[in-house]
Amino acid sequence: MTGGEIAALIAAIAFAVLVLGLCYVLFKVASVVSQLNTTIDEANKSLGTITKDADHLLIEVEGLLNKTNTTLNDVNGKLGLTDPLFKAVGDLGVSVSSLNDSTRNLTTSLGSASKRGAKLGVSRKISNKIAK
Template sequence: MSGGEIAGLIAAGALLILVIFISIFLMRITKVMKNVEKTVDGVNQSLNTVTKDVDVLSSEVEGLLVKSNTLLDDVNGKVANLDPVFKAMGELGTSVSDLNTSSRNLASKITSPKTVRNTMATRVARAVLRKK
């Protein structure tokens, strides 16, 4: 065997080893790609499920918002109707306070010693005039 034949055999062996390593690498890459494909399929299924759930939730939330707006409009209308009632109650409180002040002033005038004397003197004078 000549040097060229030996070099050819070495090159052929190296090429065979290279092909074996490349085929092992490709088999591993194939397994990884299959796992990635399974993972992507699982993610797509999960995403579809989540999308359906979000659609259901969004329709529920929309319904709740409509109901909330209706209730809020109703409450605002009722509060607007109550405003005059509270205003009238405030005015009534002011009137009662004024009446209490006037009653106290009248009571203090009637029960003052000067008023009592005048009243008693008037009664005595009437009684004396009646006896004559």
């Protein structure tokens, strides 16, 4: 055997080892890809189930929202009917406040008139103030 033949034999052995190593890596990659395919199939099944459940849930939520809107419209209508009541109560408050102011002014006027020594009777003073 010559030196060239020995070199060729070493190169052939090295190439065979390299090919065997690549085959081992390819088998491992094939195994990982197979497991990945199984995982993807399971994920697709799970997504299908989740989508179906979400569809049912959305239908129920839509019905609930429709009922809520109906109830809210009913409450708004009933609250609208109470607006005149609150307006009347507000007007009554304004009237009572005006009456209080008038009574205060009358009392103040009567008090100052009595301090000046007026000789008119109380009933006449009141009738004069009301007439003004």
